[in-house]
Amino acid sequence: MTTTNIHLHTYFRSSCSARLRIALRLKSLPYTSIPINLLKDEQHDPKNTALNPSATVPTLILTSTNNNPATTTTTIIPQSLAALEYLEEVYPDKHPLLPPLSDPEARATVRTLANIIACDVQPVTNLRILKRVAPLGMDRAEWSRGLVEEGLQAYEEIAVKSAGAFSVGDRVTLADVCLLPAVWGAERVGVDVQGQYPTVWRVKEGLEGLEAVREAHWRNQGDTPEEFRVGF
């Protein structure tokens, strides 16, 4: 019998890490967290960059063994969307996070929404970008706020047509998995999510009611400092 152990390089406040934490919990896949402290620059430590040449989190590591150690295989995925798609392909029946293949339009909508967050918003509001704009006299929160608002506006305009209980229909999808951590980030920089994006807000409220999401919440991680554990 083959056993797979899963490790996740993660930082409690990293939205990209939270995507994986939520997906792993929804799929009931146990994993071990390896904290990488971005504020201590541990993402640039050779122990991290050996696995993640982009010097980021998350990194998903899957080690599969059967009774013969010579056949142990290790899969290392240092990009969150690739890791989410991998989990979907390898564990499609465990809480599917994409609509069925028979509905390519809904699958495209899920990927469109996920990409708004993962390709349009997160890269330009990432820590390494904030470090570069700060010396130019730009306020970090203000920089992020405008970019997050543009992204959530685009998300809202699509989701208002596609949403049921969640962003696309009534099941949690990869779109939601990307959205929720982005909303947590938006709240941190003072975006009025509830007032400006009613569909996004309703979906966020539904997601936060799920046990798997509570377990994956940024306030509820092993590396979350005590002062942020409010409510958990």
Ligand SMILES: N[C@@H](CCC(=O)N[C@@H](CS)C(=O)NCC(=O)O)C(=O)O
């Ligand atoms: N495209 C990458 C982005 C990863 C990324 O930027 N992660 C952030 C945390 S959400 C990070 O590690 N930032 C560290 C830095 O900017 O130095 C992914 O989706 O995995």
